[in-house]
Amino acid sequence: GAVVSQHPSRVICKSGTSVKIECRSLDFQATTMFWYRQFPKQSLMLMATSNEGSKATYEQGVEKDKFLINHASLTLSTLTVTSAHPEDSSFYICSASGRAGNTIYFGEGSWLTVV
Amino acid sequence: LAKTTQPISMDSYEGQEVNITCSHNNIATNDYITWYQQFPSQGPRFIIQGYKTKVTNEVASLFIPADRKSSTLSLPRVSLSDTAVYYCLVGESNTGKLIFGQGTTLQVKP
Numbered sequence: 001g002a003v004v005s006q007h008p009s010r011v012i013c014k015s016g017t018s019v020k021i022e023c024r025s026l027d028f029q030a031t032t033m034f035w036y037r038q039f040p041k042q043s044l045m046l047m048a049t050s051n052e053g054s055k056a057t058y059e060q061g062v063e064k065d066k067f068l069i070n071h072a073s074l075t076l077s078t079l080t081v082t083s084a085h086p087e088d089s090s091f092y093i094c095s096a097s098g099r100a101g102n103t104i105y106f107g108e109g110s111w112l113t114v115v
Numbered sequence: 116l117a118k119t120t121q122p123i124s125m126d127s128y129e130g131q132e133v134n135i136t137c138s139h140n141n142i143a144t145n146d147y148i149t150w151y152q153q154f155p156s157q158g159p160r161f162i163i164q165g166y167k168t169k170v171t172n173e174v175a176s177l178f179i180p181a182d183r184k185s186s187t188l189s190l191p192r193v194s195l196s197d198t199a200v201y202y203c204l205v206g207e208s209n210t211g212k213l214i215f216g217q218g219t220t221l222q223v224k225p
Contacts, residue, residue: 004158006158034212034213036215043202043215043216043217043218044159044202044215045215046212046213046214046215049212091156093158093159095158095159095213103149103161103164104149104161104206104213105161106151106158106159106160106161107158108157108158109156109157109158111156
């Protein structure tokens with residue numbers, strides 16, 4: 001079946017630095033990718049919609065200048081957490097929609113710890 | 116986007132059939148219903164998807180009544196490894212945008 005892969009699976013960074021998380025669709029072209037954040041024992045919260053070749057659409061309350069999203073190709077979207085702070089520590093998950101659009105597949109998730 | 120409502124938690128025993136019902140009263144005509152399973156520290160895993168009536172695959176069945184305002188995920192003969200959070204999602208079929216509700220935490224006991 002379709003596979004979505006994220007990298008890195010875990011990352012620790014110092015407060016004030018930036019960190020990039022990659023999301024790749026391995027066996028299909030993803031015209032749209034989505035980024036979610038999940039805190040422990042909570043549900044996934046949609047952060048933004050990443051569209052290939054155009055600007056991302058952010059959900060209300062999500063700072064677009066802090067969470068930079070780039071979807072430069074049909075198989076790769078990146079989320080960069082800029083000037084990270086401890087409160088940004090969370091589990092970040094991406095999902096991808098193929099051209100058919102009906103079934104969404106999720107990546108394995110990336111744990112970000114800001115110290 | 117259609118909002119979904121599920122029981123927060125359910126308990127079951129190994130070997131039993133588990134049915135989790137989700138309500139989505141505001142489902143749009145073009146929306147599909149998809150169920151995902153999530154284990155701790157992992158991304159959600161696709162279980163099954165349907166539009167109407169019944170869908171069955173190797174791991175589950177999905178029952179959708181004619182009005183599509185609810186759906187029921189049926190897991191036959193659950194095992195301990197089925198302990199997880201199950202999410203019912205109704206998505207925009209043209210964009211794939213999914214909004215997660217609380218999900219149902221299923222605890223399977225020996």
